[in-house]
Amino acid sequence: MEYKLTCDQVCALLNFYAEDKLSTKLTKYVKEHLENCPVCMEKYNQMKKMLNKFIEIQNEEMENPYATKQYEDFKTNLSAYIDNELNDFDSIKIKKIAISNPLARQDLENIYMFKKLLHTSFEKTKNEFKNDFSKSILCQIRHDCNEETKLDPFIKLSTAFFIMLSFITAGIIWILYF
Numbered sequence: 023m024e025y026k027l028t029c030d031q032v033c034a035l036l037n038f039y040a041e042d043k044l045s046t047k048l049t050k051y052v053k054e055h056l057e058n059c060p061v062c063m064e065k066y067n068q069m070k071k072m073l074n075k076f077i078e079i080q081n082e083e084m085e086n087p088y089a090t091k092q093y094e095d096f097k098t099n100l101s102a103y104i105d106n107e108l109n110d111f112d113s114i115k116i117k118k119i120a121i122s123n124p125l126a127r128q129d130l131e132n133i134y135m136f137k138k139l140l141h142t143s144f145e146k147t148k149n150e151f152k153n154d155f156s157k158s159i160l161c162q163i164r165h166d167c168n169e170e171t172k173l174d175p176f177i178k179l180s181t182a183f184f185i186m187l188s189f190i191t192a193g194i195i196w197i198l199y200f
């Protein structure tokens with residue numbers, strides 16, 4: 023006596039059947055069911071169509087082998103890689119992708135170039151600042167600045183206060199002793 027599958031059981035197995043992943047026995051049962059059940063056959067055809075579509079997309083990826091999921095991962099992790107934030111495993115993975123994938127290599131070169139540019143302009147700013155700083159120090163040592171030397175307002179105020187205090191003290195001493 024043949025074992026008959028129900029529609030639900032076939033439905034659950036269709037995916038595997040379409041991808042030829044069932045045992046010989048189960049494949050036979052599903053095949054028999056499909057031959058006798060137009061509802062499940064229709065479902066199977068729909069699924070076959072979807073699978074073919076999926077394979078087509080996969081083939082398109084094969085035609086442009088560099089724009090892959092792996093490359094997407096690479097792009098996601100690139101800045102972390104540049105900043106040394108990846109663990110050893112991931113960073114080796116990124117290196118491998120960069121070696122094998124020209125798109126990835128180009129990205130890496132671009133980002134390094136960009137970093138270098140940033141670094142250069144940063145160094146330039148730093149040096150300009152350093153020059154300005156040493157210039158102002160030299161200027162202060164030589165006293166040849168064009169700018170007039172401005173006294174700290176606090177020093178001015180405390181000097182005035184001290185002079186006033188001296189006068190008051192002198193006044194008090196004068197009243198007491200003379």
Ligand SMILES: [Zn+2]
Pocket residue numbers: 028029030032055059061062063
């Ligand atoms: Zn059925």
